[in-house]
Amino acid sequence: MTDRSIDSPVQNRLQQIFGNRTVLCDGAMGTMLYDRGVFINRCYDELNLSQADLVRSVHEDYLQAGAEVIETNTFGANRFRLQRYGFQDQVAEINRAGVRLARKSVEHLQEKQAGKAWVAGAVGPLGIRLEPLGKTSLQEARDAFAEQIRALTEGGPGVGVDLLVIETIVALNEAEQAILAAREVAPDIPIIAMVTVDDDVRCLDGATPETAAARLGQWGADAIGCNCSSGPATVLSALERIAAATGKPLAAMPNAGMPRAVDGRNIYLSSPEYMASFARKFLKGGAQFIGGCCGTTPSHIRAMKSSLRAVESQKVSTQNPVSAPIESETPPPPLAERSKIGKLIAEGTFVTMVEIVPPRGIDARKEIEGARLLAGKGVHIINIPDSPRASARMSAQSLCIQIQQSVGIETLLHYTCRDRNVLSIQSDLLGASSIGLRNILCLTGDPPKLGNYPDATAVFDVDAIGLVNIVRRLNHGLDIGSNPIGASTGFTIAVAANPGVPDIDNEIRRFAFKVEAGAEYAITQPVFDLKILETFLKRIEGFRIPVIAGIWPLTSLRNAEFMRNDLRVSVPDSILLRMQQASTPELARAEGVKIAQEMLAAARPMVQGVQVSAPFGRYPLAAEVMAEVLPSASPAAVPATATETEGAVVGQL
Incomplete structure (x- = not known):
């Protein structure tokens, strides 16, 4: 980049007013x-x-x-x-x-x-x-x-x-x-x-x-x-x-x-x-x-x-050594002592997660019962998206705590920068830690224009990289102003990755910054192409952290096209053809499960876990996909209850 040095007394005046920002x-x-x-x-x-x-x-x-x-x-x-x-x-x-x-x-x-x-x-x-x-x-x-x-x-x-x-x-x-x-x-x-x-x-x-x-x-x-x-x-x-x-x-x-x-x-x-x-x-x-x-x-x-x-x-993250040691009297406990998922990752256990989207209203009984069913099948973690696709839903934090209290299964809170300034972020995270939430997935968040209220104001004081920095500091007992807060918040810090994004060089660069900032494991967008995942994993070998592969059981051709065209997830033509050849809704869902199972089996040796989405609230479908890696799972049919374009995917990373 061209040197922007100040080279005259008058220009010093410009720098005195604005600095280099x-x-x-x-x-x-x-x-x-x-x-x-x-x-x-x-x-x-x-x-x-x-x-x-x-x-x-x-x-x-x-x-x-x-x-x-x-x-x-x-x-x-x-x-x-x-x-x-x-x-x-x-x-x-x-x-x-x-x-x-x-x-x-x-x-x-x-x-x-x-x-x-x-x-x-x-x-x-x-x-x-x-x-x-x-x-x-x-x-x-x-x-x-x-x-x-x-x-x-x-x-x-x-x-x-x-x-x-x-x-x-x-x-x-x-x-x-x-x-x-x-x-x-x-x-x-x-x-x-x-x-x-x-x-x-x-x-x-x-x-x-x-x-x-x-x-x-x-x-x-x-x-x-x-x-x-x-x-x-x-x-x-x-x-x-x-x-x-x-x-x-x-x-x-x-x-x-x-x-x-x-x-x-x-x-x-x-x-x-x-x-x-x-x-x-x-x-x-x-x-x-x-x-x-x-x-x-x-x-x-x-x-x-x-x-x-x-x-x-x-x-800021690229210009400052984000991995520099933080001086603190309250360093976080070892990863294995912070949460169940931290312990599983530290021990090298293959982690299983299912994503449950918060309801649009105040009644979370369906989601809680879905979590109960999945816990009974042996799923390790339930993760909760934060207003995916910028939609207005029950807060992810509220559903996390309800599921933990009602079911006893640990949750992973998705947390985005879209709606909060740095003060709100700090307040939310301190509150989450105080009520027993131990796992955070740091996301930038989908912009409001994608959701129900496109004119809503976006904040984005920081992005996912800055958010990881904030969580890391809280884990060391320091607020964003480097003031001591007492005990460590003790979060496990997850980040998102999209192996199929068109600008993969930028994705790799940002992923490296996230790791430098303090990320401890990653969860990918839904993967439908094993070669793309293999290439991504090879590109991050120099800064590899445990990677959990996202799996989405397709429910119809329309759902597959939505993933490919609207959400920009890489869905190969061969997958679209398989979904197109399914002649009934039931056969389409069965084919979607089969594709997801094949992807899980192929990806399993390369990753440290799997996150399976439950499209449109079909929780037994998610368990069916993971039948080979769960202690107990049996196929079950669940009627369609939502449109084929609804559902959560990791948003803007």
Whole structure:
């Protein structure tokens, strides 16, 4: 990765404000004002004076969505653009008002102790052609920029803006005048300068991103990047080329795609989830400042924040020695003494588990009786998914304790990062330990968009790697702030693995991080292809921990297709053909059991245990699959009670 070292006194100021951490910026101001009924023919910058509360409400919406930097509503507040509306003599007044509104919004956030944020002065292009193509001289352009920037920076940081964002640069000669004006008027204020590019990834004056990066840096920009353009994919391409040409911090703030006319209004169609996926790519591409431009809304920024949290937790795990010893006066007991499954794994016993999905209501009698049946067959452990597929169900922790108390069989609690911040995670885990839960499967969790409530807010303060770190610390008697909590929580720490994921290199890399973080055994996604499992096990030989293979008895062709297409589990064509040839539901279920038994028999010599799912609550079916490895199991028929696409699978890992 290109060195991002700070190389000037002004750039030290940028580092003093943000360090080297990722910074989430806000989205579009004009889009939000337009959505709130302001006609497109209005001067949006003048709204700082005439509709101040409206502008401030947009700022506060972005801050509540998680933005750490908000830009003033001054993108077009220069003499040339304001002249079109007759406000050319109010440049200073409009810009000062823009700073005042943004500053009040930030202060309001801090009064609520909801976090810290900074104000950036937005400086857009003048909207005219400069010499030699136009009649406006370079000096006139610099004077116009200086007039605007002087008003934005008046009073210095904390009164004026904290930094400047010179954005949507369409011509490098204009960018030069803007940056030079800023350096003359406010030499200590950091500058983020961003070009905009066309679909060929060239600046609109024909310059390449590499040329732009070199020149913007020479003129005095402290961070360089790309904004606006035709959407995140184009901005990512530009960012990659800029990164190769500069050692300065990078910025990426794309449009939410290209606008489409819908019922007379311009609508940007890139979803929050799509923008969030590119936020991760910007981060991996080296961007420190990430946000949005035209079409992005607080919903986009909120989704981007959740996405960045997950990646940042992984990034921290890769940059810090997660396996470094933890100093503590209360080290955890040996694995064999923590729980039944810990003892079985330590002794080398082949472990048997069955997954029971929590009910959608408050009546868990069916699940408890299923656990009782399985315990009678000799199953070692019942594991309980945590709202699989982001569905609203009884809490996994509640069902775990009910089964342990009613049946006496040990449970494994699936625990996801989707719904909890780091404080809630710690509280939950301390509570789980105090009521006798000893086994945790650490998962990132399925995003809410997959479930019943796609608009629900995701948290993802950490991902599965960060969660393993937290559990490991609790096991050493330390909270997340390294404060002693007394006795060890004594959890056995499990993680998930997906041998059939398309990006297997990334899966192997993350698995290694999980092991470094403290994982003690792993459970795989359902396996239908022995070669895939063999390849995975070979790839992890250097950091192997006990592996328990996931087995799913298919119930129908539809169920097999759902696993393959919706859940992205690797199901070979030969398996689909076998399920297709089953002529009745009964024969299909029997064929599914047979396939699962074959996979178990083939995988058994390679793994330390098996987890069998009980699709649609068919608990005897799970016992039948494990007939050869249980002390007592007999076939039993259970009528279908759910749709063929329901059921739990280890989610986002």
